[in-house]
Amino acid sequence: MNYVVHPDKIAEYLLNIAHPTGAPKAKFFLSRGFSTARPDEFSDALKRHPVEATLTSRHADPEGRKLTYECEIVTPDGSRVCIRSIWMEAADLGYTRLITAYPFL
Numbered sequence: 778m779n780y781v782v783h784p785d786k787i788a789e790y791l792l793n794i795a796h797p798t799g800a801p802k803a804k805f806f807l808s809r810g811f812s813t814a815r816p817d818e819f820s821d822a823l824k825r826h827p828v829e830a831t832l833t834s835r836h837a838d839p840e841g842r843k844l845t846y847e848c849e850i851v852t853p854d855g856s857r858v859c860i861r862s863i864w865m866e867a868a869d870l871g872y873t874r875l876i877t878a879y880p881f882l
Contacts, residue, residue, distance in 0.1 A: 779872040782820040805880045810853030826850050826862045841867035847881055
């Protein structure tokens with residue numbers, strides 16, 4: 778499967794401490810060593826998550842199929858933390874795009 782993380786998803790949401798709903802996520806990911814100066818590092822880690830984590834749900838959605846993966850991601854500070862990442866698989870587009878990711882305890 779081809780996993781895609783749009784750069785705006787990282788810069789404007791997941792690592793943006795000023796975002797109304799993304800700020801708590803940004804604080805968490807930034808505290809683990811991810812950085813807006815190295816967005817590709819975060820993007821690569823997120824794209825590995827569906828390959829290395831556990832698929833916990835698969836639901837039909839008007840846009841395609843929503844996939845949820847849970848647990849370990851390796852962070853730049855060397856820790857392994859559990860996150861949940863949610864992806865949208867759209868067969869007509871030929872790729873699966875990240876919707877969101879957040880700490881999952």
